[in-house]
Amino acid sequence: MHAHARIPSPSPSAPVADVRALVDRAAAGDLTAFEVIYRMHVGRVHAVSLRMAGDPSAADDLTQEVFVRAWEQLGSWRGDAAFATWLHRLAVNVILGDRRATGRRLARVEPMDDIEGESAPTAVDPGIDLERALGTLPIKARQVFVLSQIEGLDHAEIADAMGTSVGTAKSQLHRARDLLRRFLS
C-alpha cells in the first residue's frame, strides 16, 4: 500500500513537457507522480465540486471521485487539449453524473422556490456573498449557473454536459439569476 508522505504542490503553470511526463509516469502506475498531479489541480477541481454540489462534505467525496476516475482514465489523455482542460471536463462529468448532486441527501429544502411571485426585491448589496447564495439555489439551477457564469461554458456546452436541451439550460440559468437576485436583495 502507498506509504503516504505529503508532497509539496508544484507550480500550476508547469511546462507542458513536465505535465506530459508526470501523466505518463502516473499512467504507468507511479503514485507519487499522480500525487503531484493531484496537488497541482485539486484546488480547481474542488472549487467546481464545492460550487456544483453546494455541500462541503459532498464536495470532498466528489473531488476524491474525480481523481480516482482520473487515475483510471489517465491513459485517455492524448495531449490534444491541456491536461487541466481534460481534468476539468472529467470533473464536470463526474459531478453531473453523481447521484449525490441530485439525490435526496442534497434534495434539501429549496427555499428559493417559495419566494417567486413575491414583491420585487430591493437592490442587491454591493458586497454580496455569492458563495452562500449559490448554496441556496435548487440543484439544477445552481449547476447551470456555475457552469455558465463561473466556468464559462455556453448554453450548448452546458446542455451537452447535463444531457438536456439548450432551452432547458437557458431556462435554468434564467431561474438561477432571478433567484440569486431575490436572495441577495
Added chain:
Amino acid sequence: MKCEEAALILLDGDSEPALTAHLAGCAECRALADDLARIERAAADLPREVQPTRDLFPGIAARIRPRTSRWAPARWLVAAAMLVGVTSWTTARVLRPDPAPTAEIAWDAQMRAASAELRGALEARRADLDPATLATVEQNLAVIDDAIAETRAALDADPEDRRLRQALDRANEQKISLLRRALALDRSGLE
C-alpha cells in the same frame, strides 16, 4: 417594450437595442440590470481554486488500484474484504422503498457478468493454483460476496442512497480485482 419583456431578456442574459432603449427610461428595470451585472461580476471574481479543508489524497490513494500485476499481501486482501463487509453492514441501516435507476441496474448487471466470467475462468484454473492460495482467495471472495449481497438488499430498499451505491461499486471492483489477480497467479501463490 414592457417591463415584463425587459426582465425576461435581462434574466436570460441577452441584449438587444430595444432593451437598451427601455432601460434608458425605466429606473426599475435599470436596477434589475445593475443587480444582475453585480452578480455577474461577483461570479467572475470568485476564486478559481478552493483548497479542501483536509488532505484528500490519502483517501484517493486508498481507493485507486495499482497498475502493476503484483499481488498485495494476503493480509491486505483480508483487511480490504473485511472493510467492505463492515462498510456495507453499516450503510445498510437506512431503508426506503423506491425503484432503482435503470443505468445503475445495467451497471450492476455488467459487474455481475464480469465477475461471473472471471469466476468461471478461475474455476477452470483451479487445479493450477496453490491450494493455500486458493483457500485465501475463496475466503476473501466469500466476505466480498456477503458484502455485495447485503448492499444489494439495502439498495433494493433505497435505490437513491449514493453511499450504498458506492459501497456496491467498490465491492464489485474489489471482487473483480481479486479474481483477476487470482487468475494471474501460478502455483507460487501469494507473496
